[in-house]
Amino acid sequence: MHDDAVPDGDTLARLIRQVATERDRQAYARLYSFFAPRVNAFLRRSGLPPGAAEEVAQETMLSVWRKASYFDPARAGASTWIFTIARNQRIDHLRRMRTANVAESAVPVEDELEPSGEALMLCAERESSVRAALKALSEEQATVVRLSFFSDKPHSEIARELGLPLGTVKSRVRLALGRLRALLEASS
């Protein structure tokens, strides 16, 4: 549990594989110590109160154990895969709060969309290009991208948080996303 070095993507992917194939608890402990506090932070930033954030982070990490065999490094990197689990767990959590009195819905949040063959090949390189592309954004643009992920009503929330007119924020989001995609397309 006490590993201060930040593991790289390959290491994280290998740890998930070990959990999947050997049910390796030491590998799981390393994943937990790296991801649980980050998922927790992410959920708090996303607006969940501390108790709920921790509960959903815990559920996310339990899903990592249970679903480890579904992890496909050709499709998504370790962090991206765990991010999508956390995202879906958050949606499920909000849904349960909203439909507490309605019969439990059996429909899981979208889990599998089959990627095309070419998508598989692109996925392998995507993670590093995205990281590089995010670094290449201006601070202003990176801020709107980050805030888009953490606010329910991106434009209005962001406008308020930054104290900017709505139109300015809308065009900034558009520019940042366009730039991000251009950088990604250039690198692929």
Place this chain on the structure above:
Amino acid sequence: MTIHHHATDETLMRVAAGRLPAGPARVVGVHLAGCPACRERLCTFEAVGGTLLETIEPVPMAAGAFAAALAALDAEAAPTVVSGRAALPVPAMMLPGIPLPETLRDCEMSPWRWIGVGVRASALRLPEDPSARLTLLRVGPGRKLPEHGHVGTEFTQVLAGSFSDGYGRYGPGDLSEMGHEIEHQPIVDPDGECICLAALEGGMRLTGMLGRLIQPFVRL
């Protein structure tokens, strides 16, 4: 089927972030199911989420959280294999012989109702959010929908047939996203009925007679 109109970057980012409301999320979900290009772009925005997760300042879990996780896993009798989608019964029919898109088969569909000359609509009830508004529209060949503007974004996925407005021609598989500043008047192409799936984020500003008829239906 060639798709000409796709989800915007902003919409895909909101899907990636899990922040699109239930109704629009379903409309975009139907588009994604039929559009490999948008699925590919979605992967990119999900990777943005992965990078943000990696680089965020961590917030420690409570003491004992890891032990609690191990205990929870120990308590599970057998490793539960999480199956993707629950097997659904007989596919619901949108119209005789035409099933609902697969991604909508868990929705409860109300009977088609006449809401104006040549226009019928059916409301879909979403298990994940019973208050969400998701509407199937059937518009006869050559019919005009009321001219309107939007308070939020209007998401429309064409399931069959086609329509045109001042912004383009939309056929099966196409997704139209009309932003809040835009006014338009969709007109169904003359060669056949158009069936589409629509959801609004925010509301709609309707003008004219048919507009007033639609208004109570979409319950803004």
